[in-house]
Amino acid sequence: MNALILVDIQNDFLPGGALPVPHGDEVVAVANRLLDRFPVIVATQDWHPENHGSFAANRGQQPGTMAELGGLPQVMWPNHCVQNTGGAAFAPGLNTARIQRVFPKGTGPEIDSYSGFFDNRRRKATGLGDYLTLKGVTHVFVLGLATDYCVKATAIDAQQLGFTTTLVLDGCRGVELNPGDCDRALEEMQRAGVRLVQSVDLATNR
Numbered sequence: 001m002n003a004l005i006l007v008d009i010q011n012d013f014l015p016g017g018a019l020p021v022p023h024g025d026e027v028v029a030v031a032n033r034l035l036d037r038f039p040v041i042v043a044t045q046d047w048h049p050e051n052h053g054s055f056a057a058n059r060g061q062q063p064g065t066m067a068e069l070g071g072l073p074q075v076m077w078p079n080h081c082v083q084n085t086g087g088a089a090f091a092p093g094l095n096t097a098r099i100q101r102v103f104p105k106g107t108g109p110e111i112d113s114y115s116g117f118f119d120n121r122r123r124k125a126t127g128l129g130d131y132l133t134l135k136g137v138t139h140v141f142v143l144g145l146a147t148d149y150c151v152k153a154t155a156i157d158a159q160q161l162g163f164t165t166t167l168v169l170d171g172c173r174g175v176e177l178n179p180g181d182c183d184r185a186l187e188e189m190q191r192a193g194v195r196l197v198q199s200v201d202l203a204t205n206r
């Protein structure tokens with residue numbers, strides 16, 4: 001059984017948002033086009049409290065610098081995807097009606113969660129892994145935002161959990177804080193066993 005995982009396709013990650021991913025809006029059409037082909041569709045949603053420790057303003061830091069959170073190195077981000085704000089809402093135009101379950105992440109102030117499966121210390125699961133297993137999913141297709149953070153972490157965790165994992169390249173865009181970050185992320189995913197495809201090369205699964 002195949003599942004589509006839509007990673008963090010949220011307003012704050014679109015151009016004009018609080019943590020804009022260049023051309024992030026372009027993944028929406030790719031996502032919508034693929035929806036009909038998957039029996040299982042889930043989404044992750046970055047869902048932070050106002051006092052989240054990854055927010056530079058809460059730490060007296062500048063966005064884009066490095067700090068520490070929960071004992072791990074942590075990029076300091078602009079405030080973004082605050083729970084129940086418009087910035088945390090899914091992108092307008094994303095066909096959310098077919099999303100069967102949403103998995104919020106980054107909900108605790110003391111730890112970030114790039115992966116849709118676990119927090120960054122891998123202490124707590126979001127439930128996504130168990131959900132997919134319960135649905136009989138063996139192969140997951142991942143797309144969304146951002147290639148070099150949450151997409152990468154989600155795809156690698158999926159593969160490591162035993163799901164055959166395919167990244168839909170044209171359905172992803174990255175932050176690229178440092179030049180080359182997206183290319184390195186793709187290499188890292190491939191090294192972990194993640195396959196890369198273009199959406200046009202996906203056969204219809206119906």
Ligand code: VGL
Pocket residue numbers: 007008013046077114145146147148149150151
């Ligand atoms: C993300 C940075 C901070 C992402 C989330 O969705 O890739 N990046 N929070």
Ligand code: ZN
Pocket residue numbers: 046048054080081106
């Ligand atoms: Zn975040």
